[in-house]
Amino acid sequence: MKDTFRHKGLRKILVDNLREKGIRNEKVLEMINQIPRHQFLDNAFIQFAYQDKAFPIGSGQTISQPYTVAFQTQLLEINPYEKVLEVGTGSGYQSAVLIGMEANVYTIERQKDLFKKTKDFLPQLGYNCNFYYGDGYKGLSKFAPFDKIIVTCGAPKIPEDLILQLKVGGRMVAPIGSGDVQVMHLIEKMSETESRITTHGEFVFVPMLNNKNNGN
Ligand code: SAH
Numbered sequence: 001m002k003d004t005f006r007h008k009g010l011r012k013i014l015v016d017n018l019r020e021k022g023i024r025n026e027k028v029l030e031m032i033n034q035i036p037r038h039q040f041l042d043n044a045f046i047q048f049a050y051q052d053k054a055f056p057i058g059s060g061q062t063i064s065q066p067y068t069v070a071f072q073t074q075l076l077e078i079n080p081y082e083k084v085l086e087v088g089t090g091s092g093y094q095s096a097v098l099i100g101m102e103a104n105v106y107t108i109e110r111q112k113d114l115f116k117k118t119k120d121f122l123p124q125l126g127y128n129c130n131f132y133y134g135d136g137y138k139g140l141s142k143f144a145p146f147d148k149i150i151v152t153c154g155a156p157k158i159p160e161d162l163i164l165q166l167k168v169g170g171r172m173v174a175p176i177g178s179g180d181v182q183v184m185h186l187i188e189k190m191s192e193t194e195s196r197i198t199t200h201g202e203f204v205f206v207p208m209l210n211n212k213n214n215g216n
Contacts, residue, residue: 001036001038001039003038007049010049011034011036013050014052014066017052018052018070023067023070023071023074024074025073027101028070028101031073031096031097031100031101032069032097035093035096037050037063037093040057040091040093041055041063041091042056054068054204057091058113058114058117059111059114061090061114061206063090063091064090064093064205068205069094070097071200072184073094073097073101075173075184076148077148077171078098078102078103080101081103082104082147083103083104083143083145083146083147083148084098084104084105084146084147084148084150085106085136085139085148085149085150085162085165086105086106086107086152087107087136087137087150087151087153088108088109088151088153088208089108089114089131090114091114092107092121092122092127094150094152095127095129096125098150099129100127104129106130106143107129107130107131108131109131109132110133112133115131115132115133119131137155137159137161137162138159139161139162139164140165141165144166145165145166145167145170146165146166146167146170147167147170147171148172148173149162149166149171149172150172151172151173151175151208152205153208153209154175154182154206154207154208155182156178156208158174158187158197163187163195166187166189168191170188170189171187171188171189172187173185173186175205180204181202181203182203182205183203184199184200184202184203185197185199186199186200
């Protein structure tokens with residue numbers, strides 16, 4: 001699937017739209033402008049790729065809405081070379097944004113089909129990171145601590161294991177809530193025992209599933 005002038009034009013409009021909705025981080029906006037989101041969608045949805053909406057990606061999952069991706073990434077305050085854990089690889093679009101921001105990305109997915117598909121697909125676009133299959137609710141203790149952690153599925157409560165895997169001074173962004181909507185939480189780890197928690201509005205996510213590895 002080519003990246004045409006039309007696609008590029010649609011991305012510019014999307015970026016203007018995100019700017020109007022309050023996204024201020026220029027590097028985040030630059031990534032949205034660069035990454036061909038239409039290539040992450042099933043053919044049936046390609047024409048909707050540059051609307052600010054979530055879409056199905058198979059295995060009952062969705063690619064997050066561009067605004068949500070931009071908002072979460074902005075809250076993380078990514079700096080180059082930081083080690084970032086992403087829970088919920090999904091289509092790999094959010095991973096691509098993080099990689100584009102020069103983060104060293106570790107991403108974990110619990111749906112085997114999606115894990116395999118994205119592990120093959122993302123490097124083909126030139127985005128390289130570390131892919132894992134498993135339960136991201138428990139994090140990736142082997143590679144901890146992380147500078148930043150981003151959760152891209154709705155967790156019923158703040159995953160304590162993930163806070164443990166965050167560096168002191170690190171930030172975690174996670175949508176929390178088990179109903180139809182989640183509240184975006186920012187957890188700033190102040191010391192080994194203290195975190196500052198703030199909330200940043202309501203969003204809709206697919207639920208985080210924590211009891212098995214292969215939801216297929
Ligand atoms: N970041 C993705 C968003 C995908 S939706 C993107 O940009 O496309 C959320 C993803 O989280 C789904 O793929 C779902 O399978 C995955 N997920 C749900 N529970 C999980 C868990 N416990 N561990 C890892 N991934 C999980």
